[in-house]
Amino acid sequence: MSIFSPIKQAKRARVGIYSIGLKAYWNQFSGLKERLVEYGRFIETRMSEFAEVYNYGLVDEESEGKKAGEWFNEKNVDIIFCHAATYSTSSTVLPVHLICKAPLVVLNLQPTDRINYEQTTTGEWLAYCCACPVPEISNALNRSGIEFRVINGLLGLNNTPAISLTNETTSERKEASRAWKQIEEWTRAASVPRTLRHSRFGFLGNTYSGMLDMYSDFTMLQAQTGIHIEVLEMCDLDRLLKEVTPRDVREKLEEVHKMFKISGDSSSDPIAKRPTEEQLSWSCKVAAAQEKLVREYNLDALTYYYHGAPGSDYEKLQGGFIVGHSLLTASGIPCSGEGDLKTAVAMKICDILGTGGSFSEIVVVDYEDETILLGHDGPFHIAISDGKPLLRGMGLYHGKQGTGVSVEAKVKTGPVTTLNVTQTEDGKLKFIISEGESTNGPIMRIGNTQTPVKFRLHPDEYMEKWFMEAPTHHCAMSIGHNASLFQKVGQLMNIRQVTL
Structure with a gap:
């Protein structure tokens, strides 16, 4: 830190985030949608430490993806994070980035370090299958000429939600620290082009x-x-x-x-x-x-x-x-x-x-x-x-x-x-x-x-x-x-x- 106050402050990056899922799941598995939305809010809160964050919320079908793309354009975001909260078809994700051309980072952040193999239900598993849609999404983005990066690791929660059947307190795990270091670097880096443009x-x-x-x-x-x-x-x-x-x-x-x-x-x-x-x-x-x-x-x-x-x-x-x-x-x-x-x-x-x-x-x-x-x-x-x-x-x-x-x-x-x-x-x-x-x-x-x-x-x-x-x-x-x-x-x- 300098001993003097800056004459002009650098601009904070404007960061977009949305979570993805499959709309058909919501009526099939009670509480899953709300659980995934809360994971997205946790990411939003942590990102807010180093950026202006605009969280669209859940994108779970193609039409919602188009709305999200327009919304991110309105917010003039510098970078977008796609939170792979559970399985989602790639047709849900692609419209967002065909409409909004901001750089894209896909977040594959699993909430738990290990599932409860004996008690896990299908609904519980779906809250953890973050990696499942990423290959499909990667293929669709690549064939569309859209550059992207992927951050893999643990979500890094400080407590375990009541709905969970296993431990989700992973903030001290190296996989969470490594992932969040990458997220912080991307958000800080995004402040550079925004500041330079002004x-x-x-x-x-x-x-x-x-x-x-x-x-x-x-x-x-x-x-x-x-x-x-x-x-x-x-x-x-x-x-x-x-x-x-x-x-x-x-x-x-x-x-x-x-x-x-x-x-x-x-x-x-x-x-x-x-x-x-x-x-x-x-x-x-x-x-x-x-x-x-x-x-x-x-x-x-x-x-x-x-x-x-x-x-x-x-x-x-x-x-x-x-x-x-x-x-x-x-x-x-x-x-x-x-x-x-x-x-x-x-x-x-x-x-x-x-x-x-x-x-x-x-x-x-x-x-x-x-x-x-x-x-x-x-x-x-x-x-x-x-x-x-x-x-x-x-x-x-x-x-x-x-x-x-x-x-x-x-x-x-x-x-x-x-x-x-x-x-x-x-x-x-x-x-x-x-x-x-x-x-x-x-x-x-x-x-x-x-x-x-x-x-x-x-x-x-x-x-x-x-x-x-x-x-x-x-x-x-x-x-x-x-x-x-x-x-x-x-x-x-x-x-x-x-x-x-």
């Missing part, structure tokens, strides 16, 4: 000249992700800078002290010094203008780069960028440097999912520890920091013009996942996903964010595989092992993904 990304300045991997077609990005890209000028920021008051600067300085430690001089690098009062004040003034820019243009993320003519006002302005963009990133507005719009998308995906998303690239390999140091001289995401980041005054920004204040930080030790958004020769976006472990190894004291990461392969093997996927040279670093989650985002957005 997002405005600022593009301030230009892409760093010559970085060919980062150039992108704005129309292509909007077509594949749904984001609107607002092209901004330095004069827009400069205009807002002139509106910043001394009180605005003081408030930003308070935020800075809340989020950062102020460093002394680096013991090793002569260009990394304790920030001067003038540098801090200027960074806070620029930070106030940056927040005004985000609010005026209603931005959800920002990418930027501007070198400015030597000694110009704009060169001085961009020299104060890093602190303010770190504050914005901490407030749910991810900011990527060097005009890398694709990595801004990766960072926003991580942020929507609550996993961080800090701007990173390869720094150096440590062959003794078999780690790869990842980091950058740009903004850092406080939500994944190992303690308070340091602010260092920089006598120069390497490879760039100007001087200012930079962030030196390290991601907390433990599982991490990098998400790289790149572009293939056919113009399509691609996710490159890598899981590893952030270690407690040493970092340099040069005013950059750096984290030693041990991937599953030796650094040379890992880099060989990674480079052959033709990545954008930046990536977003998130905390936790999130490959399964990022893969689901890619599937929902029809973006190819590869996991290393």
